[in-house]
Amino acid sequence: MEHVIHLTVNGTPISGRVRSDRRLVDFLREDLELTGTKEGCGEGECGACTILMNGVAVNSCLVLAVEADGSEILTVEGLARGGELDPLQKEFAEKGAVQCGYCTPGMLMSAKALLSRHPSPTEEQVREAIAGNLCRCTGYKKIVEAILAAGGRGRA
Amino acid sequence: MNTQNQSNTRLLLPEFEYVKPKTKTEALQLLDQYRDKDTRILAGGTDLITKMKTGALSASRLIHVRDIKELSGARQIDSALHIGAVTTLADLERLPEVKSVYSALYEALRSMAAPAVRNMATIGGNLCNGSPAADTAPALMVLGTVCTLSSLTGERRMKLSEFFVAPGRTALLPGEMLTELAVEGVRPGSGSCFLKIGRVSADIAKVNIAVYLERDGDRITDCRLAAGSVGPTPLLLDSVASLLKGSRISQQMLSEAGRMVEDAISPITDARSTQEYRKAISCILAEEAIKAAWVRSGGEVPR
Numbered sequence: 001m002e003h004v005i006h007l008t009v010n011g012t013p014i015s016g017r018v019r020s021d022r023r024l025v026d027f028l029r030e031d032l033e034l035t036g037t038k039e040g041c042g043e044g045e046c047g048a049c050t051i052l053m054n055g056v057a058v059n060s061c062l063v064l065a066v067e068a069d070g071s072e073i074l075t076v077e078g079l080a081r082g083g084e085l086d087p088l089q090k091e092f093a094e095k096g097a098v099q100c101g102y103c104t105p106g107m108l109m110s111a112k113a114l115l116s117r118h119p120s121p122t123e124e125q126v127r128e129a130i131a132g133n134l135c136r137c138t139g140y141k142k143i144v145e146a147i148l149a150a151g152g153r154g155r156a
Numbered sequence: 157m158n159t160q161n162q163s164n165t166r167l168l169l170p171e172f173e174y175v176k177p178k179t180k181t182e183a184l185q186l187l188d189q190y191r192d193k194d195t196r197i198l199a200g201g202t203d204l205i206t207k208m209k210t211g212a213l214s215a216s217r218l219i220h221v222r223d224i225k226e227l228s229g230a231r232q233i234d235s236a237l238h239i240g241a242v243t244t245l246a247d248l249e250r251l252p253e254v255k256s257v258y259s260a261l262y263e264a265l266r267s268m269a270a271p272a273v274r275n276m277a278t279i280g281g282n283l284c285n286g287s288p289a290a291d292t293a294p295a296l297m298v299l300g301t302v303c304t305l306s307s308l309t310g311e312r313r314m315k316l317s318e319f320f321v322a323p324g325r326t327a328l329l330p331g332e333m334l335t336e337l338a339v340e341g342v343r344p345g346s347g348s349c350f351l352k353i354g355r356v357s358a359d360i361a362k363v364n365i366a367v368y369l370e371r372d373g374d375r376i377t378d379c380r381l382a383a384g385s386v387g388p389t390p391l392l393l394d395s396v397a398s399l400l401k402g403s404r405i406s407q408q409m410l411s412e413a414g415r416m417v418e419d420a421i422s423p424i425t426d427a428r429s430t431q432e433y434r435k436a437i438s439c440i441l442a443e444e445a446i447k448a449a450w451v452r453s454g455g456e457v458p459r
Contacts, residue, residue, distance in 0.1 A: 001173050020174035020218070023205075043206045044273050056246070057272040062205050066174050067198075067220060110272065131358060132270020 005069040009034070010078025018065040025049045027065035028075060036076035036105045040134070047133030050106035051075050057113035059132075076105035079112065088112060088150045095154075097146035099137035106133050111147045120151045169208050173217040174198075180226050180306070184333065186219050188308040191330040197221055199242050200277040202269070203285050222278060227335055230254075235341030241280025241334045245292075246271065248279055258339060259452060260348035260366045264295035267352045267364075280334045283316070286324045286389070293320065293390035294366035294382035295350045300340035307332045317382070320389035346370045347452030349445045353437055355428065361385045362429035363438050365417075367445040369400070371453040376400045381442065386421035386434055393420045396442070405450055405458045413446060414439035 001020045008014065009032060016031055028034045028051070040048035042061045049060040052074040079086035088111050091097070098104050107130055114121055114129035121129070126147045135143065148154050177183040187195070196215040198204055199222045207213035221227060227242045230251055237253060248254055249265040268274060268282075268291050282292045283303070293316070301316040305328060316337070319327050328334065342348070352364040363385050370378040379400045381393040396416045403409050423434035451457060 001171070003174065019171060021169040021171045023169070026168075042209065044202055044269075047270065047272060050272050056275045058276050059202075059272045062202050062273075062276060064174065064198075064201070064205070066176075067201070067222075069176075113271075129271060132272050 003066045003069070005066055007068050007070060008072045010073070010075060016065070020064065020066055022065040023061055024051075024053075024063040024065045024068050024073075025060040027068075028060060028073070034075050034077050038102055038105055040102070040106075045132075045134070046103075047106045047110065047130075048103055050109040050133065052109055052113055055113070055116060057110050057129075074109070074112070076108055079108060086112070088115070088147065091146040091149040091154070092143070095142050095146040095149060097139060097142040099135075099139045103133055103135045103137075107135070107143055111150070114147070115151055118151075120153055121147070122153070123148060126151075169205065170214060172208075172215055174220065175217065176220045177224065180224055180335065183219060183221050183224060184306060184308045184331075187333055188331045190217055190219075193217060195219060197284070197333060199281040199284075200244065201281075202273050202277040203281065221333070222276075227280075233338075236338045237341070239279060239337045239339065241336060242278045243280075245269075245274040245277050245279065245282070249274065257342055258295075258299055258348065260295040260298060260350040260368060260449075261292065261339070263350035264291040264352075264364070264366065267291055267350070267354075267358070267361075269358050279337065283319065283337075284326060284328065284334055286320060286322070286326045288320075288323055288387060288389055289361045289364070289385040290390060291350070291352060291361060291364055291384065294364055294384045295348075296337065296339060297382040297390060297392055298366045298368040298380040299342070299348060300368075300380070302338045302340075303334055304336040304338070305329075305332045306335040311335075317390075317392045323388050342368070343370050345372065345453055347449040347454070349448040349452065351441045351445045351448070353441065360428060363423075363434050363441060365438065365441045365445045367442070367449040369446070369449050369453060371450065371455050374404050374455065376403055376405060376450070381417075381446075383417070383421055383438060383442070385428075386423040386438055388422075391421060393417060393442075395420050400446070405455060407458055410443045410446055410458060414443040417442040 038048040040046035044059045044062045051060045194216040198218040198220045222242050227240045230239045255262045348368040350366045352361045365383045368380045379397045384390040425431045
């Protein structure tokens, strides 16, 4: 069963044809070739596939593409504006919050959702916001520092 | 069931038909029309999609209801808080009255999953899965929740404690959908608490326990206890509540209540915990939850 969907991805209106069993993560990666979003566990445990749907963080492996009809999607590719990195991306690079990089897009999107709700979060809020994002390099400390810095609460 | 499929190696879901009704009536019409087919309701999808992927559950048709506005959000009617079944866990957790009035529910919501899952998962979905471990179930049960089951022919209401029938089975009949939860108002001089033991934080419960009590001086005048993951359904622990009702609070009374919990539950050994551990920890959790609810009601820490 095929469906025609209309959505906005990183500010661009997109239309597509999807089968009902197509997941949003596959639609983004394979149909739109936005491979910044990663798939890890495929069951909502690891957070690698985190994107923003209508402003809130969701696991794109648990969302059907057809469910995203009419929604506004933001992926890691949409963070930079006009060649300028998002403050979160800058801080991740500066603080060395990236090791193998596989969890990074999901971490960034969970952090983006947090900062849009709480522009200057506490460390506790940061830790909770990324509680569903696993980093198997265990580089959490730098990641927390980078998000705090992007929220203006970093240590000098 | 093919156990290999449960290791979640399949990238794709089996194909199914997807329908998205715009209103509650339209959803009920579809449910009625497809009642003898392999049709499931899709709300948040955080459990359903995973189960369909691993092959633990199959469906040939999904009715997507999460975006139906009249089934979402909460409003105060008289003394009760009426919660639409597709309200997300995240939205519920952010309601000021949930945090300030319904402590047990707030703590249950906070203990569940990670933010991205809570943004999708719905309160109705958590209950309709019929999992004995559903965290919102014991909390809502002790807070005196009545659920509304709707079908094309009308509505029926029942206590949430009667909604759970067996593991994975609820009182919902073909053509019916859970549409609303009405949580009783709490009385002045009352307190509630939810406690849970998991393997790690945000995990499915090995054991969860909720308590609501009303206090007059140093006596418990009314009380409800419920526990999850220790029986085929979330259990209301009436025998323990009767012991506490009318009692003066004391450490001795708490210990006795804890011992009674052990007899009131029937846990099994599974992937998450053992029968022995669940029995032992349930007693301690119950004592601590009663104590916390008592202190929240304004009572002094019992000696």
